[in-house]
Each structure stands twice: as structure tokens, then as C-alpha cells.
Amino acid sequence: MPARKPARKTVRKLARKSPSRAASKPVAAPARATAKTVPKADTKAKAARGATPARAAATPRATAAQRPRPVKKVDFPVEDVRRFLEPGPIVLVSSCFEGETNIMTLGWHMVMGFEPALVGCYIWNANHSFGLIRRSKVCVINVPTVDLAETVVDIGNCSGRDTDKFETFGLTPQPGVMVSAPLIAECVASFECRLADASLIDRLGLFVFEVVKAHAAPAAIRTAPKTLHYRGDGEFMIAGETTRQWRRRFRPEML
16 A cells, blocks of 8 residues: 655745755845955055045036036138147247258147157258258257247248358357257256167158257246247237146146
């Protein structure tokens, strides 16, 4: 005779009493880590390794009163955008090749890197300096101030093919430390340069120089000098007021 199955009621009762069921004993949740639970030694070690920097404060939103007013614009000739975009002061670029020196007035240049210090200069292939610099692969970028304005303009009005510009304009050549091209003593800053990249010369006339030695007058370092800026169409601008009004808002890593 087959054995009788236990009643369903009994099976349920046994299951409720079984200690093996996970639900019979709730497991305590692990303690939450707090600042108090971290030993001081570990905190110091983490700081030494370099903890995640604090999140930068959010940029404040402009209120309705602070919002800049829209500016009404009209069509402007694309060939004249240089009047708004001229990047920096007019410079005098001095060069030398096989004993021949020259100076050219240059307005089209831009900083292209910090380490190494790279400066891009547009030089037209018809300029006498174009050949001297391309063959020597060096030059000096000199920064004149407004007191040399007439000299700067006159240098740009003549060619070094038939004019000794140092002699004609009474400028003093000084020997470079790192390059064969001369410095101009009357300028407040002089940057000795070597050609770093010639790949864009033929197509765009763009020389990329590395500044290998820099010289500047102490007064020009302390306070911004009054440099001359060309806006096109015979119009010049003199560097104006220097301000640190927005220095606290400035984030160096963003520029």
C-alpha cells in the first residue's frame, strides 16, 4: 500500500519554522560611510595624492537690467573686416642674409603657441624681406611705440632693395644673441625668431616663427606701452587704457 502524503497544512507550517529561509532573519544594512568614519590619516593621504578639485562656481546669470542691449548692424564689405580684426601692434621686422640687412613694417601677425612661443606672420612674396627671411630662416620682431609712428609708416613706404633703412631712418642695429638678424635699439621690445614651419609660405605667405630670445624694456613690462595699430585705409589706433577691472572674473585656464 503506498505511503500517504502529509497534509498540505503541515508542509506550510514546517516551511514557516525553517531557519534556512532568508526572510526569517533580516540582514542589517552596511553602515553609511561618513566623514567621521574616515581616519584622519587616510584623509591626509588622499589630499597628498591629489583629490578631485572643487567644482568651479557657476557663472552668474545676468539679470534683466544687466543684459547687454542688442546692437543694430548693417551690411559691411567683407574685404574690410580687417578694420575690426587687426590682432596686434604694428611691428618692425628686421632681417639679415649674407651681410645685407633690412627692416619691414608688418601689421599681420598672431600668437600661435605659448610653449614653444610661436608667432605667425604674413609676409608678401614681393617684399624684399620675404627672400632674406626665407633664406636665412631667422628674423627679429621689434615693437615700436607711437613716438616712432612716422618712422614706422615711412619704412613701409620704401623698399629695402634700394634703401638702407637703418641708415636712412637713423635706427640703431644691435647684434642678436641667438640669431644673425639685428635688433632695433629704439624699440621697446625685440623678439629673436627662428623659422619653425615653412609649410604655409608658398600657399599663404604665412611664416611660423619660434621666439628663441626675448628682450623688453622694464617700463614696457610694468605698464603697457602706447603701441600703434593699423585699422586699414590709412587709419591707425593707439593702444589706450589698461584695466584690471575684470581680473577676478578671469579664469586663466580658459584662455
